[in-house]
Amino acid sequence: MKTPSRSADSEDSEGVVCQISGEPRAGRARSATRQSFTSDGAARVRSPTRQSLRQRDSISVKMGAFSNIAGDGEDEANMKIHPAVFEATSSVVGDLYNKGISLSYERAAEILTKYQKACSLASGAFPGARDGKVILRQTQQLLLREGFTPENTLFAQSCCSDEINHGEQDITTLFGNYMGEAFMLGGLAGVPFTGKTGFGAFAAHIPDDGHLFILFAPHVGISESLHIGKFTRAGQVYEGHACGAAIGALNYCIEGKPVPDNASLGANPHDYQMSWIISQIAQVVDEIVALDTENERQAELTRQMYKISKAFLDKMVDVKITDLHGNAVKICLLGGIQINMPRPMPGFFQPLLFQILEYGKPTKDVLEEAFFSSSIDAPAFSAMRESIY
Numbered sequence: 377m378k379t380p381s382r383s384a385d386s387e388d389s390e391g392v393v394c395q396i397s398g399e400p401r402a403g404r405a406r407s408a409t410r411q412s413f414t415s416d417g418a419a420r421v422r423s424p425t426r427q428s429l430r431q432r433d434s435i436s437v438k439m440g441a442f443s444n445i446a447g448d449g450e451d452e453a454n455m456k457i458h459p460a461v462f463e464a465t466s467s468v469v470g471d472l473y474n475k476g477i478s479l480s481y482e483r484a485a486e487i488l489t490k491y492q493k494a495c496s497l498a499s500g501a502f503p504g505a506r507d508g509k510v511i512l513r514q515t516q517q518l519l520l521r522e523g524f525t526p527e528n529t530l531f532a533q534s535c536c537s538d539e540i541n542h543g544e545q546d547i548t549t550l551f552g553n554y555m556g557e558a559f560m561l562g563g564l565a566g567v568p569f570t571g572k573t574g575f576g577a578f579a580a581h582i583p584d585d586g587h588l589f590i591l592f593a594p595h596v597g598i599s600e601s602l603h604i605g606k607f608t609r610a611g612q613v614y615e616g617h618a619c620g621a622a623i624g625a626l627n628y629c630i631e632g633k634p635v636p637d638n639a640s641l642g643a644n645p646h647d648y649q650m651s652w653i654i655s656q657i658a659q660v661v662d663e664i665v666a667l668d669t670e671n672e673r674q675a676e677l678t679r680q681m682y683k684i685s686k687a688f689l690d691k692m693v694d695v696k697i698t699d700l701h702g703n704a705v706k707i708c709l710l711g712g713i714q715i716n717m718p719r720p721m722p723g724f725f726q727p728l729l730f731q732i733l734e735y736g737k738p739t740k741d742v743l744e745e746a747f748f749s750s751s752i753d754a755p756a757f758s759a760m761r762e763s764i765y
């Protein structure tokens with residue numbers, strides 16, 4: 377039986393409350409107006425009075441205008457405003473209002489448009505990407521059906537050490553909060569550098585009659601200026617790289633520097649992770665640099681890092697493991713790409729692999745069922761498979 381799946385667009389359709397101070401112009405109230413925005417782009421005014429109903433009509437017309445500019449000529453489906461865009465806009469506008477800063481309607485529209493464009497860029501470059509809360513909910517349904525509960529499941533993650541991957545709305549934290557403690561398998565760029573020894577230690581901690589769940593993902597930033605591979609960090613005015621390790625390795629290879637071999641990895645114990653990433657990127661650098669735009673190259677670099685991490689994981693995961701009583705253990709793998717969206721947007725995640733491994737049984741592939749089972753997700757599923765496989 378298929379588990380019903382909800383698309384990202386259906387997430388949290390309740391909308392969020394946003395306060396926008398009125399502008400000093402004819403026909404509009406100067407005082408603060410309490411509104412809630414719904415996911416279909418319309419604004420809703422609570423406890424409608426005659427005045428507020430007039431405002432609502434005016435706002436609805438303007439929100440329609442937002443939708444039209446938000447997609448920049450993209451198709452109608454992409455112009456639908458994501459609930460996370462409303463939440464981020466509400467947060468920014470609310471913070472300014474609380475500081476006593478009056479914001480024009482047009483400025484609020486610019487903020488909303490910026491986040492919507494970031495959202496469109498994420499779903500265009502990484503089809504099927506959605507925010508972490510949706511991923512967690514869709515994953516939970518399937519894990520529970522397959523017998524994985526927070527009580528009997530040990531969680532591990534292999535995600536980049538970069539702090540921007542571990543905020544409270546990032547998938548790493550959301551899964552950690554749901555599952556409990558997390559075993560950290562990852563190092564730079566999310567590669568599971570703890571290796572076979574790390575996996576062995578993780579596996580030795582399985583609860584009795586329990587299972588393992590592994591989340592693995594490289595990451596990539598999307599900056600406020602809509603550059604893939606960049607990110608505006610807290611306290612910094614310029615845009616830095618994300619993932620810095622992957623981009624550093626790519627730049628090293630583009631410059632034609634000598635590629636580290638196995639012997640030199642051993643001779644470089646204090647930076648062996650970076651040397652190994654360089655050695656892997658060197659094998660695909662031509663594919664990456666052949667692409668036309670920097671955004672395309674950065675998206676492809678991230679997909680290559682996913683493949684590199686997956687290949688590493690395949691070599692270290694042992695499906696024959698048992699618990700201390702000799703009982704077979706199920707291993708669930710959830711792999712994809714973490715997307716660091718402009719703050720305060722939540723982190724997004726593009727699911728690329730969702731499998732349940734059990735020794736002696738065929739691998740159960742539940743990716744489509746969990747995340748792409750509705751008809752509106754079908755184009756994203758096709759585009760995702762085309763881009764990565």
Ligand SMILES: [Zn+2]
Pocket residue numbers: 536537538564565566595618619620621622
């Ligand atoms: Zn990184």
